[in-house]
Amino acid sequence: MTFSPWSRRFVAYLVDSLAVTPFFLAAGLIDGSQNLVLYYVLAGVGFAIWAYNRWWLTGRTGQSWGRRLVGIRLVGAETEQPIGPLRATVRDFAHILDDLILYVGYLMPLWTRKRQTLADKVMGTVVIR
Numbered sequence: 002m003t004f005s006p007w008s009r010r011f012v013a014y015l016v017d018s019l020a021v022t023p024f025f026l027a028a029g030l031i032d033g034s035q036n037l038v039l040y041y042v043l044a045g046v047g048f049a050i051w052a053y054n055r056w057w058l059t060g061r062t063g064q065s066w067g068r069r070l071v072g073i074r075l076v077g078a079e080t081e082q083p084i085g086p087l088r089a090t091v092r093d094f095a096h097i098l099d100d101l102i103l104y105v106g107y108l109m110p111l112w113t114r115k116r117q118t119l120a121d122k123v124m125g126t127v128v129i130r
Contacts (some may be wrong), residue, residue, distance in 0.1 A: 002081060003074040004116040005128040007108070016067030017054055021047040055093055060086030068128075078115065078127045088124060095120035 024047030031040045059065045063074035063083040068117050075092075077084050096130070098104025098119045106119035 002127070003111075003130045005130055007101065007116065008111040009073050009130075010110060010128055011070045012065030013065065013071050013073060017051075018066050020052045020054060020066060044105055047083045052090075056090040057086045059081070059125050060084060060089035073130055075126055075128050078117075078121075081129070084126055088126075092120055092124045092126060095123050098123060 014067060024043050028040050028043035028047065033041070033126050054065045059068070060076055061083055075084065075089070076082055096106070096118065099109075102119065109118050109122075110116035110128075113122075115121075117127060121127060
């Protein structure tokens, strides 16, 4: 198993983020008191795209759009299979742990043997090429 370098993971996350950024930016530019429905539609579309790409698609195939672009997959450390949509969702929320230690958890793939973030270690996942 060849573990993904941090740089590929970073680029994949940027691509995934860029896919939803226009919707959240547009929602942020809307005066909520004037057009509350449009605000919620734009924010809802952005959230739905994020959920489909990061949770459903990643859970089923191991690849979000960004991961596919850079040639990496998220899999279970023991099974080397996609982890399923529920675990992919929980893993994204587990990144809060990476945030709580001053974002150092996101840098852990630079020095850990399996190139895992703290969330990966907690969830038993790895990102491979």
